[in-house]
Amino acid sequence: MANIQEIARLAGVSTATVSRVINRHPYVSDLTREKVLNIIEQLDYVPNSNAKSLKNGATKVIGVMGVTYNPLLMSLVRSFHMISQKYGFNIMLFMTDGDRDKELVALEMLRSKQVDALLCLVRTIEWDIIESYTKYGPIVTWQRLTSDTIPSVFMDQYQGYTLGLEYLYARGYRKILNVYSSKGQNTLERIRAYEDFVQKHGLKNTGFPQFHNKVTIHDGEEIARWWIEQTDKPDAISCSTDEVAAGILTEIQRSGFSVPDDVGIMGFDNTDSAHLLDLTTIHYPVDKQAENAFNIIMSMLENSASNLHPLQFRLIERKST
Amino acid sequence: MANIQEIARLAGVSTATVSRVINRHPYVSDLTREKVLNIIEQLDYVPNSNAKSLKNGATKVIGVMGVTYNPLLMSLVRSFHMISQKYGFNIMLFMTDGDRDKELVALEMLRSKQVDALLCLVRTIEWDIIESYTKYGPIVTWQRLTSDTIPSVFMDQYQGYTLGLEYLYARGYRKILNVYSSKGQNTLERIRAYEDFVQKHGLKNTGFPQFHNKVTIHDGEEIARWWIEQTDKPDAISCSTDEVAAGILTEIQRSGFSVPDDVGIMGFDNTDSAHLLDLTTIHYPVDKQAENAFNIIMSMLENSASNLHPLQFRLIERKST
Known part of the structure; x- marks a missing residue:
């Protein structure tokens, strides 16, 4: 099999230059790179990257x-x-x-x-x-x-979720439904944020269920159908994701209700869905x-x-x- | 360094079994796997996968x-x-x-x-x-x-795009604007589909520009602003992607126009955005x-x-x- 010395000799360059071309080092002229690559192609030389990895330990x-x-x-x-x-x-x-x-x-x-x-x-x-x-x-x-x-x-979900809740409070919402995603540490922080928020403002217990493991558009649509059926309705819904918020918003509108007149909806993440549907949300600098x-x-x-x-x-x- | 024979001896199994565990072969009992993995852990044995790759050639x-x-x-x-x-x-x-x-x-x-x-x-x-x-x-x-x-x-884009155009024709649309994505073979097929469609139905030249390289929501919003400014407006827009269609739909509605009363909008791909916004579209079985x-x-x-x-x-x- 061809080796790097042979390639260097045929290309009229040093073995270091051949090595630079093989390892895609930026400081090689286009002309030289072209020449070396042509010879590599002619000789059908395969730089053995597994062997190479063994040597330098980096993949x-x-x-x-x-x-x-x-x-x-x-x-x-x-x-x-x-x-x-x-x-x-x-x-x-x-x-x-x-x-x-x-x-x-x-x-x-x-x-x-x-x-x-x-x-x-x-x-x-x-x-x-x-x-x-x-x-x-x-x-x-x-x-x-x-x-x-x-x-x-x-990032501190307690802080992010509180930001949304305090905004809803300032807009006059008092009966907030929370929709959470999977039960990890982040959700526990959001739950803690809600509990502290309720206590801080002396809000009474809404009696609404907590929704958990809800993250998709379809989850949001289900929650919208739940909302529609209630006689004592939440006046705002604080969502785990923009997709849940988008599902709620569109499904509620399909049933002839109006957002935000009938209910305020708050997303989380600021993804494309939030932009498309003009959703209020929390920007997450991912x-x-x-x-x-x-x-x-x-x-x-x-x-x-x-x-x-x-x-x-x-x-x-x-x-x- | 520990070797596979030593692991097999300590675990009381064959070297073939050790090899099966290391290579995550399914037919090993949980008990045996656990035992072998524990010994591997104790010995701090690292199966050298680069060397392994050299041998069996599969990564x-x-x-x-x-x-x-x-x-x-x-x-x-x-x-x-x-x-x-x-x-x-x-x-x-x-x-x-x-x-x-x-x-x-x-x-x-x-x-x-x-x-x-x-x-x-x-x-x-x-x-x-x-x-x-x-x-x-x-x-x-x-x-x-x-x-x-x-x-x-x-998949044959000519066929997929024709499906959409013929549907628009059947719904009575005659002044169709086409929005295309990047100029690859797929777009050329869609252009050919539109040309054949126009000829088949003897439609006159709309004089509308062709939009190219449009794929995102923001691209759609730009096209919506173009549409709003026209005096002789397209009655339907056939889009490169659902995202373009979503951007057009939402931006047109923000300006007080109504879809489909003022303009019909057709997406492509059947992604989540199409579902959210009730967009007519072409399902793409990706x-x-x-x-x-x-x-x-x-x-x-x-x-x-x-x-x-x-x-x-x-x-x-x-x-x-």
């Missing part, structure tokens, strides 16, 4: 674990993908569906050096097991966590979170300082409240 | 090239991811933005055996260059292509396309026959026409 691949295809997480993955690619990294997605075995696959790939680092979006496995893998490479999480070994880019996650990983891989964005929720007032 | 990773985060492509990627994972494959995403160099990175990873196969969603590089890589592993595309070496799961793409890749990797879904566009009539 230039970051695993993203706990992928689900909802709009918020996809925004995060897109931003993370964009910045990773800018620095020459590819990403490998692990869709885990809360399945421990699938999470272990991702962790084992870090251990066996098939990925250089992991971004953990959602997990079921206990944190101490995940922590035991940090000796194999950086693990950064999006979930709320205080750990010496796993940095987190989480792009900045993604960049922070990448910067932390880079700083851990390179033993350097990381430069992080400040992260803040922001109220976006539109026409649904 | 169990499929590259997806040409990723963009629009709803249709994300549905495709999600379905492809789900079926891949079911068969023990992970996916690696390459966001290429029509950049040849980034496309080459993906192709080179196939050549250097870092991925077992490639699903090519969008590409800029000439097909004959891509074909030259098929000797390194299966490449399947989503784009329209007739090739002996690169199977395609494309989930089935994704499964076909995976099945073709598997049949090429395993030299077996592939079992493919029939693919067909379908008109979804809602309230925007």
